[in-house]
Amino acid sequence: MSICAERVAFTKAISEGETSFDYLVVCGGKSIDSLDSCLPCGYCRQFMTEFVKDDFKIYSLGPNNVITSYTIKDLLPHNFSL
Ligand SMILES: [Zn+2]
Numbered sequence: 001m002s003i004c005a006e007r008v009a010f011t012k013a014i015s016e017g018e019t020s021f022d023y024l025v026v027c028g029g030k031s032i033d034s035l036d037s038c039l040p041c042g043y044c045r046q047f048m049t050e051f052v053k054d055d056f057k058i059y060s061l062g063p064n065n066v067i068t069s070y071t072i073k074d075l076l077p078h079n080f081s082l
Pocket residue numbers: 003004005006007040041042043044045
């Protein structure tokens with residue numbers, strides 16, 4: 001398994017001392033003119049829950065520049081917690 005951009009961004013921010021996160025924006029696709037809706041993978045969702053509150057927002061930029069928003073709790077309602 002490799003590491004996704006979401007975990008790279010969080011890991012880098014945390015290593016730089018950032019501890020507060022308001023939202024994440026994700027987009028993907030074959031080109032900027034051909035966006036596909038995408039969301040963080042399950043591993044990234046779990047990883048993020050360890051650093052954010054349940055109302056943390058994730059915005060997905062999709063086709064025709066439509067933005068859909070979710071909370072981390074929407075995407076991972078039963079996260080693993082210690
Ligand atoms: Zn991921």
